[in-house]
Amino acid sequence: DVKVTQSSRYLVKRTGEKVFLECVQDMDHENMFWYRQDPGLGLRLIYFSYDVKMKEKGDIPEGYSVSREKKERFSLILESASTNQTSMYLCASGGGRRSRNTIYFGEGSWLTVV
Amino acid sequence: AQKITQTQPGMFVQEKEAVTLDCTYDTSDPSYGLFWYKQPSSGEMIFLIYQGSYDQQNATEGRYSLNFQKARKSANLVISASQLGDSAMYFCAMREDNYGQNFVFGPGTRLSVLP
Numbered sequence: 001d002v003k004v005t006q007s008s009r010y011l012v013k014r015t016g017e018k019v020f021l022e023c024v025q026d027m028d029h030e031n032m033f034w035y036r037q038d039p040g041l042g043l044r045l046i047y048f049s050y051d052v053k054m055k056e057k058g059d060i061p062e063g064y065s066v067s068r069e070k071k072e073r074f075s076l077i078l079e080s081a082s083t084n085q086t087s088m089y090l091c092a093s094g095g096g097r098r099s100r101n102t103i104y105f106g107e108g109s110w111l112t113v114v
Numbered sequence: 115a116q117k118i119t120q121t122q123p124g125m126f127v128q129e130k131e132a133v134t135l136d137c138t139y140d141t142s143d144p145s146y147g148l149f150w151y152k153q154p155s156s157g158e159m160i161f162l163i164y165q166g167s168y169d170q171q172n173a174t175e176g177r178y179s180l181n182f183q184k185a186r187k188s189a190n191l192v193i194s195a196s197q198l199g200d201s202a203m204y205f206c207a208m209r210e211d212n213y214g215q216n217f218v219f220g221p222g223t224r225l226s227v228l229p
Contacts, residue, residue: 033217040123040221042118042120042205043205043207043219045216045217045218048216050215056216058216088157095209095217102161102164107158
């Protein structure tokens with residue numbers, strides 16, 4: 001089975017703190033994604049990466065950065081957390097152009113910024 | 115502009131009945147894929163069904179089928195014989211093949227199955 005593991009399920013951070021959310025996949029996928037999920041808005045893409053050290057901005061990259069030093073690991077960084085970044089964050093991997101392949105999701109990380 | 119629209123924030127269906135969840139999409143890419151996911155209250159995202167833009171037939175997977183109307187840009191999910199375990203959020207998503215490889219999601223529909 002494909003496994004996408006997110007390092008933290010629940011986090012509480014203070015405004016201004018630097019936050020790292022880590023994601024590891026075990027299927028040698030080239031593509032990896034970070035989404036945030038908010039009620040009524042669905043999943044919005046923050047960043048995605050299609051190869052090591054490659055990244056593309058999604059729809060809402062402001063306030064976030066990412067790192068992909070190894071193929072299996074994709075990290076989301078909040079440089080200075082703010083209360084409007086309180087959300088659920090979902091990591092995913094897989095897909096591929098013109099393929100039937102779905103993307104596989106981690107369990108999600110619930111971040112609360114106080 | 116929204117690329118994926120799901121106009122039903124919430125739906126109710128009686129157990130054992132069929133239900134249709136609406137999804138319309140917007141793209142000028144001739145090659146794309148459409149996906150449906152289920153998210154139960156536990157939060158995991160479960161892949162249900164896929165439809166390619168060049169597929170001639172509507173996709174089916176067990177009790178799930180996708181009513182694909184390309185000219186209308188609609189990809190509705192049909193769940194037959196609803197079960198209590200079908201209560202969840204359902205998301206429609208699209209991957210455009212010539213405009214990157216990311217997946218764009220709709221806002222979701224919350225389905226509640228009544229006993």
